[in-house]
Amino acid sequence: MTGWRNLIHCEDALAGLARIPDDSIDLIVADPPYGLGKDYGNDSDKMEADAYLRWTEQWIDAALPKLKASGSLYIFLTWRYSPEIFVMLKQRMTMLNEIIWDRRVPSMGGSIRSFSSVHDTIGFFARQKGYYFDLDAVRIPYDAETKKARSRSIFVGAKWLELGYNPKDVWSVSRLHREHPERAEHPTQKPLEIVERIVRASCPPGGVVLDPFMGSGTTAVAAQRCGRDFVGFELNPAYCAIIDARLTAPEAQLTAQGNQPTEPVRAKLTSIKKGSRKKAAADLTPANSAADPAQQALAFDNLVFDNT
Numbered sequence: 001m002t003g004w005r006n007l008i009h010c011e012d013a014l015a016g017l018a019r020i021p022d023d024s025i026d027l028i029v030a031d032p033p034y035g036l037g038k039d040y041g042n043d044s045d046k047m048e049a050d051a052y053l054r055w056t057e058q059w060i061d062a063a064l065p066k067l068k069a070s071g072s073l074y075i076f077l078t079w080r081y082s083p084e085i086f087v088m089l090k091q092r093m094t095m096l097n098e099i100i101w102d103r104r105v106p107s108m109g110g111s112i113r114s115f116s117s118v119h120d121t122i123g124f125f126a127r128q129k130g131y132y133f134d135l136d137a138v139r140i141p142y143d144a145e146t147k148k149a150r151s152r153s154i155f156v157g158a159k160w161l162e163l164g165y166n167p168k169d170v171w172s173v174s175r176l177h178r179e180h181p182e183r184a185e186h187p188t189q190k191p192l193e194i195v196e197r198i199v200r201a202s203c204p205p206g207g208v209v210l211d212p213f214m215g216s217g218t219t220a221v222a223a224q225r226c227g228r229d230f231v232g233f234e235l236n237p238a239y240c241a242i243i244d245a246r247l248t249a250p251e252a253q254l255t256a257q258g259n260q261p262t263e264p265v266r267a268k269l270t271s272i273k274k275g276s277r278k279k280a281a282a283d284l285t286p287a288n289s290a291a292d293p294a295q296q297a298l299a300f301d302n303l304v305f306d307n308t
Protein backbone atom coordinates (compact mmCIF):
# COMPACT_ATOMS: atom_id res chain seq x y z
CA MET A 1 0.00 0.00 0.00
CA THR A 2 1.52 3.36 -0.95
CA GLY A 3 0.44 6.69 0.49
CA TRP A 4 -1.41 4.99 3.33
CA ARG A 5 -0.89 7.72 5.95
CA ASN A 6 -3.54 10.27 6.90
CA LEU A 7 -6.39 8.26 5.48
CA ILE A 8 -9.53 7.01 7.17
CA HIS A 9 -11.07 3.99 5.49
CA CYS A 10 -14.80 3.52 5.76
CA GLU A 11 -14.36 -0.18 6.09
CA ASP A 12 -14.19 -3.17 8.44
CA ALA A 13 -10.88 -2.92 10.30
CA LEU A 14 -10.26 -6.65 9.99
CA ALA A 15 -10.25 -6.39 6.20
CA GLY A 16 -8.34 -3.12 6.01
CA LEU A 17 -5.56 -3.85 8.53
CA ALA A 18 -4.07 -6.37 6.13
CA ARG A 19 -3.10 -3.51 3.80
CA ILE A 20 -1.11 -1.55 6.42
CA PRO A 21 2.60 -2.41 6.18
CA ASP A 22 4.02 -4.46 9.05
CA ASP A 23 6.39 -2.66 11.50
CA SER A 24 5.18 0.78 10.37
CA ILE A 25 3.06 2.08 13.25
CA ASP A 26 4.35 3.93 16.34
CA LEU A 27 1.18 3.78 18.38
CA ILE A 28 -2.16 1.96 18.29
CA VAL A 29 -5.05 3.65 20.06
CA ALA A 30 -7.92 1.17 20.09
CA ASP A 31 -11.37 2.05 21.34
CA PRO A 32 -13.34 -0.99 20.19
CA PRO A 33 -17.01 -1.69 20.84
CA TYR A 34 -17.14 -2.64 24.53
CA GLY A 35 -19.55 -5.55 24.16
CA LEU A 36 -22.26 -3.55 25.92
CA GLY A 37 -24.87 -3.46 23.15
CA LYS A 38 -24.35 0.19 22.10
CA ASP A 39 -25.94 1.37 18.88
CA TYR A 40 -23.27 2.41 16.38
CA GLY A 41 -25.68 2.15 13.45
CA ASN A 42 -24.48 -1.44 13.03
CA ASP A 43 -24.44 -4.67 15.07
CA SER A 44 -20.77 -4.40 16.04
CA ASP A 45 -21.53 -4.06 19.77
CA LYS A 46 -24.18 -6.77 19.93
CA MET A 47 -22.10 -9.96 20.00
CA GLU A 48 -22.45 -12.68 22.63
CA ALA A 49 -19.52 -12.84 25.07
CA ASP A 50 -17.72 -15.75 23.36
CA ALA A 51 -18.05 -14.27 19.89
CA TYR A 52 -16.95 -10.86 21.19
CA LEU A 53 -13.78 -12.27 22.75
CA ARG A 54 -12.99 -14.33 19.65
CA TRP A 55 -13.42 -11.25 17.48
CA THR A 56 -11.23 -9.23 19.87
CA GLU A 57 -8.46 -11.79 19.59
CA GLN A 58 -8.75 -11.67 15.80
CA TRP A 59 -8.35 -7.91 15.47
CA ILE A 60 -5.54 -7.85 18.06
CA ASP A 61 -3.63 -10.45 16.04
CA ALA A 62 -4.23 -8.46 12.87
CA ALA A 63 -3.15 -5.15 14.42
CA LEU A 64 -0.08 -6.01 16.51
CA PRO A 65 2.26 -6.93 13.60
CA LYS A 66 1.77 -3.38 12.31
CA LEU A 67 3.59 -1.94 15.35
CA LYS A 68 7.26 -0.99 15.18
CA ALA A 69 9.49 -2.62 17.79
CA SER A 70 9.39 0.68 19.74
CA GLY A 71 5.61 0.83 19.43
CA SER A 72 2.87 0.63 22.03
CA LEU A 73 -0.86 0.10 22.30
CA TYR A 74 -3.53 1.74 24.43
CA ILE A 75 -6.94 0.09 24.63
CA PHE A 76 -10.13 1.58 26.07
CA LEU A 77 -12.33 -0.96 27.86
CA THR A 78 -14.74 -1.22 30.74
CA TRP A 79 -14.59 -3.55 33.74
CA ARG A 80 -16.91 -5.92 31.86
CA TYR A 81 -14.25 -7.43 29.57
CA SER A 82 -10.97 -5.77 30.59
CA PRO A 83 -9.85 -8.81 32.68
CA GLU A 84 -10.14 -11.22 29.73
CA ILE A 85 -8.69 -8.80 27.18
CA PHE A 86 -5.79 -7.75 29.39
CA VAL A 87 -4.85 -11.43 29.78
CA MET A 88 -4.99 -11.80 25.99
CA LEU A 89 -2.70 -8.81 25.53
CA LYS A 90 -0.33 -9.83 28.32
CA GLN A 91 0.35 -13.02 26.39
CA ARG A 92 1.58 -10.88 23.48
CA MET A 93 2.98 -7.67 25.02
CA THR A 94 4.23 -6.13 28.25
CA MET A 95 1.59 -4.37 30.32
CA LEU A 96 2.77 -1.01 31.66
CA ASN A 97 -0.29 0.60 33.14
CA GLU A 98 -3.95 0.20 33.85
CA ILE A 99 -5.13 3.79 33.58
CA ILE A 100 -8.44 4.66 35.15
CA TRP A 101 -10.38 7.29 33.25
CA ASP A 102 -12.67 8.83 35.86
CA ARG A 103 -15.47 10.18 33.65
CA ARG A 104 -16.59 12.41 36.50
CA VAL A 105 -20.23 12.57 35.40
CA PRO A 106 -21.94 9.19 35.85
CA SER A 107 -24.28 8.10 33.08
CA MET A 108 -27.94 8.62 33.94
CA GLY A 109 -29.92 5.80 35.53
CA GLY A 110 -27.93 2.73 36.40
CA SER A 111 -28.33 -0.07 38.86
CA ILE A 112 -29.82 0.12 42.33
CA ARG A 113 -28.27 -3.29 43.14
CA SER A 114 -24.63 -2.30 42.61
CA PHE A 115 -22.50 0.84 42.48
CA SER A 116 -22.72 3.22 39.50
CA SER A 117 -19.76 2.83 37.22
CA VAL A 118 -17.98 6.09 36.54
CA HIS A 119 -14.75 4.91 34.96
CA ASP A 120 -13.30 3.40 31.81
CA THR A 121 -10.19 1.25 31.95
CA ILE A 122 -7.33 2.06 29.58
CA GLY A 123 -4.64 -0.59 29.18
CA PHE A 124 -1.17 0.57 28.13
CA PHE A 125 1.05 -2.11 26.57
CA ALA A 126 4.45 -2.09 24.83
CA ARG A 127 6.03 -4.52 22.40
CA GLN A 128 9.54 -4.32 23.84
CA LYS A 129 11.64 -2.79 26.59
CA GLY A 130 12.90 0.08 24.39
CA TYR A 131 9.42 1.44 23.75
CA TYR A 132 9.01 5.15 23.02
CA PHE A 133 7.73 7.18 25.97
CA ASP A 134 8.10 10.94 26.45
CA LEU A 135 6.97 11.83 29.94
CA ASP A 136 8.15 15.43 29.62
CA ALA A 137 5.65 16.00 26.79
CA VAL A 138 2.72 15.30 29.12
CA ARG A 139 3.82 16.58 32.50
CA ILE A 140 1.22 18.74 34.23
CA PRO A 141 2.57 22.16 35.22
CA TYR A 142 2.49 22.95 38.93
CA ASP A 143 0.19 25.86 39.67
CA ALA A 144 1.53 29.15 41.02
CA GLU A 145 0.44 28.33 44.55
CA THR A 146 2.35 25.05 44.63
CA LYS A 147 5.42 26.71 43.15
CA LYS A 148 5.22 29.46 45.78
CA ALA A 149 4.99 26.87 48.53
CA ARG A 150 8.23 25.40 47.20
CA SER A 151 10.07 28.72 47.13
CA ARG A 152 12.74 27.72 49.68
CA SER A 153 16.22 27.93 48.22
CA ILE A 154 16.58 24.12 47.94
CA PHE A 155 13.70 24.05 45.45
CA VAL A 156 14.68 27.08 43.32
CA GLY A 157 15.46 25.95 39.77
CA ALA A 158 14.59 22.33 40.62
CA LYS A 159 13.99 20.55 37.35
CA TRP A 160 10.94 18.65 38.56
CA LEU A 161 9.31 21.87 39.76
CA GLU A 162 9.77 23.54 36.40
CA LEU A 163 8.81 20.53 34.30
CA GLY A 164 5.63 19.67 36.17
CA TYR A 165 4.41 16.35 37.50
CA ASN A 166 3.69 12.90 36.11
CA PRO A 167 -0.06 12.68 35.30
CA LYS A 168 -0.21 9.35 37.23
CA ASP A 169 -2.68 6.62 36.33
CA VAL A 170 -6.02 8.09 37.36
CA TRP A 171 -7.19 10.64 34.80
CA SER A 172 -10.12 12.69 35.88
CA VAL A 173 -11.65 14.24 32.77
CA SER A 174 -15.35 14.88 32.23
CA ARG A 175 -17.04 12.68 29.66
CA LEU A 176 -18.47 14.54 26.66
CA HIS A 177 -22.09 15.03 27.69
CA ARG A 178 -24.60 16.37 25.15
CA GLU A 179 -23.88 20.02 25.88
CA HIS A 180 -20.10 19.67 25.87
CA PRO A 181 -18.52 22.00 23.27
CA GLU A 182 -16.38 19.17 21.87
CA ARG A 183 -19.28 16.78 21.39
CA ALA A 184 -20.07 15.36 17.93
CA GLU A 185 -22.90 12.94 17.12
CA HIS A 186 -21.28 9.78 18.40
CA PRO A 187 -22.43 7.88 21.51
CA THR A 188 -18.98 7.04 22.90
CA GLN A 189 -16.74 9.88 21.68
CA LYS A 190 -13.61 10.23 23.80
CA PRO A 191 -12.25 13.59 25.03
CA LEU A 192 -9.32 15.01 23.07
CA GLU A 193 -7.56 15.79 26.34
CA ILE A 194 -7.17 12.06 27.00
CA VAL A 195 -6.21 10.96 23.51
CA GLU A 196 -3.79 13.87 23.02
CA ARG A 197 -1.98 12.90 26.21
CA ILE A 198 -1.61 9.35 24.88
CA VAL A 199 -0.36 10.60 21.51
CA ARG A 200 2.18 13.05 22.95
CA ALA A 201 3.52 10.48 25.39
CA SER A 202 3.71 7.46 23.12
CA CYS A 203 4.14 8.59 19.51
CA PRO A 204 7.21 10.58 18.43
CA PRO A 205 6.62 13.83 16.51
CA GLY A 206 6.07 12.94 12.85
CA GLY A 207 5.22 9.33 13.78
CA VAL A 208 2.01 7.53 12.90
CA VAL A 209 -0.95 6.51 15.02
CA LEU A 210 -3.32 3.70 14.03
CA ASP A 211 -6.89 3.55 15.32
CA PRO A 212 -8.85 0.54 14.03
CA PHE A 213 -12.17 1.90 15.39
CA MET A 214 -12.20 5.62 14.68
CA GLY A 215 -15.78 6.42 15.70
CA SER A 216 -15.98 10.21 15.48
CA GLY A 217 -12.25 10.44 14.69
CA THR A 218 -10.88 11.64 18.02
CA THR A 219 -7.57 9.83 17.46
CA ALA A 220 -7.14 11.37 14.00
CA VAL A 221 -7.92 14.86 15.29
CA ALA A 222 -5.57 14.40 18.25
CA ALA A 223 -2.77 13.14 15.98
CA GLN A 224 -3.21 16.04 13.58
CA ARG A 225 -3.25 18.60 16.40
CA CYS A 226 -0.06 17.08 17.81
CA GLY A 227 1.85 16.92 14.50
CA ARG A 228 1.60 13.14 14.07
CA ASP A 229 0.15 11.17 11.16
CA PHE A 230 -2.80 8.82 11.48
CA VAL A 231 -4.53 5.96 9.75
CA GLY A 232 -7.72 4.19 10.70
CA PHE A 233 -10.99 2.46 9.99
CA GLU A 234 -14.63 3.05 10.77
CA LEU A 235 -17.59 0.92 9.65
CA ASN A 236 -20.33 3.54 9.75
CA PRO A 237 -20.26 5.98 6.78
CA ALA A 238 -22.11 8.62 8.81
CA TYR A 239 -19.30 8.60 11.39
CA CYS A 240 -16.76 8.82 8.57
CA ALA A 241 -18.45 12.05 7.46
CA ILE A 242 -18.15 13.37 11.02
CA ILE A 243 -14.45 12.54 11.01
CA ASP A 244 -13.99 14.48 7.79
CA ALA A 245 -15.76 17.51 9.23
CA ARG A 246 -13.75 17.34 12.44
CA LEU A 247 -10.41 17.04 10.62
CA THR A 248 -11.04 20.05 8.44
CA ALA A 249 -12.28 22.32 11.25
CA PRO A 250 -9.76 25.06 12.13
CA GLU A 251 -9.67 23.83 15.72
CA ALA A 252 -8.32 20.49 14.52
CA GLN A 253 -5.17 21.97 13.03
CA LEU A 254 -1.68 21.71 14.51
CA THR A 255 -1.37 23.21 17.99
CA ALA A 256 1.75 24.36 19.81
CA GLN A 257 3.89 21.50 21.06
CA GLY A 258 4.93 20.98 24.62
CA ASN A 259 2.93 21.47 27.76
CA GLN A 260 0.12 23.43 26.16
CA PRO A 261 -3.26 22.71 27.69
CA THR A 262 -5.68 21.22 25.18
CA GLU A 263 -7.89 23.88 23.64
CA PRO A 264 -11.46 22.63 23.51
CA VAL A 265 -12.55 22.00 19.94
CA ARG A 266 -15.65 24.09 19.84
CA ALA A 267 -18.99 24.76 18.24
CA LYS A 268 -18.40 23.65 14.65
CA LEU A 269 -18.15 20.07 15.77
CA THR A 270 -21.39 20.19 17.70
CA SER A 271 -23.18 21.52 14.62
CA ILE A 272 -22.70 18.19 12.84
CA LYS A 273 -26.19 16.97 13.58
CA LYS A 274 -28.30 14.01 12.64
CA GLY A 275 -29.29 15.48 9.22
CA SER A 276 -25.75 15.42 7.93
CA ARG A 277 -25.26 11.89 9.28
CA LYS A 278 -28.27 10.71 7.27
CA LYS A 279 -27.06 12.55 4.18
CA ALA A 280 -23.60 11.06 4.49
CA ALA A 281 -25.06 7.59 4.89
CA ALA A 282 -27.29 8.15 1.83
CA ASP A 283 -24.31 9.32 -0.22
CA LEU A 284 -22.61 6.03 0.52
CA THR A 285 -25.51 3.62 0.06
CA PRO A 286 -24.81 0.65 -2.24
CA ALA A 287 -26.19 2.60 -5.21
CA ASN A 288 -23.34 5.09 -4.85
CA SER A 289 -20.56 2.95 -3.51
CA ALA A 290 -19.01 -0.35 -4.47
CA ALA A 291 -20.13 -3.47 -2.61
CA ASP A 292 -16.50 -4.58 -2.29
CA PRO A 293 -15.25 -3.10 1.03
CA ALA A 294 -11.83 -2.31 -0.38
CA GLN A 295 -13.37 -0.40 -3.25
CA GLN A 296 -15.76 1.27 -0.88
CA ALA A 297 -12.78 2.47 1.14
CA LEU A 298 -11.11 3.81 -1.95
CA ALA A 299 -14.28 5.54 -3.03
CA PHE A 300 -14.56 7.11 0.38
CA ASP A 301 -10.92 8.15 0.40
CA ASN A 302 -11.40 9.86 -2.92
CA LEU A 303 -14.54 11.51 -1.67
CA VAL A 304 -13.30 13.14 1.47
CA PHE A 305 -9.76 12.40 2.52
CA ASP A 306 -6.35 13.03 1.31
CA ASN A 307 -4.54 14.97 3.95
CA THR A 308 -1.07 13.87 2.93
Ligand SMILES: C[S@@+](CC[C@H](N)C(=O)[O-])C[C@H]1O[C@@H](n2cnc3c(N)ncnc32)[C@H](O)[C@@H]1O
Binds near residue numbers: 188
Ligand atom coordinates in the same frame (compact mmCIF):
# COMPACT_ATOMS: atom_id res chain seq x y z
C1 LIG B 1 -16.16 2.94 20.97
S1 LIG B 1 -16.44 3.58 19.39
C2 LIG B 1 -15.00 4.57 19.04
C3 LIG B 1 -15.18 6.00 19.53
C4 LIG B 1 -14.00 6.88 19.19
N1 LIG B 1 -12.83 6.58 20.00
C5 LIG B 1 -14.34 8.34 19.36
O1 LIG B 1 -13.71 9.06 20.17
O2 LIG B 1 -15.27 8.79 18.69
C6 LIG B 1 -16.19 2.17 18.38
C7 LIG B 1 -16.43 2.41 16.88
O3 LIG B 1 -15.98 1.26 16.17
C8 LIG B 1 -16.78 1.11 15.01
N2 LIG B 1 -16.60 -0.29 14.59
C9 LIG B 1 -17.15 -1.40 15.12
N3 LIG B 1 -16.70 -2.50 14.52
C10 LIG B 1 -15.83 -2.10 13.57
C11 LIG B 1 -15.02 -2.78 12.63
N4 LIG B 1 -15.02 -4.10 12.54
N5 LIG B 1 -14.23 -2.05 11.82
C12 LIG B 1 -14.21 -0.69 11.90
N6 LIG B 1 -14.98 0.01 12.78
C13 LIG B 1 -15.77 -0.68 13.60
C14 LIG B 1 -18.18 1.46 15.49
O4 LIG B 1 -19.02 1.82 14.40
C15 LIG B 1 -17.89 2.62 16.46
O5 LIG B 1 -18.02 3.87 15.85
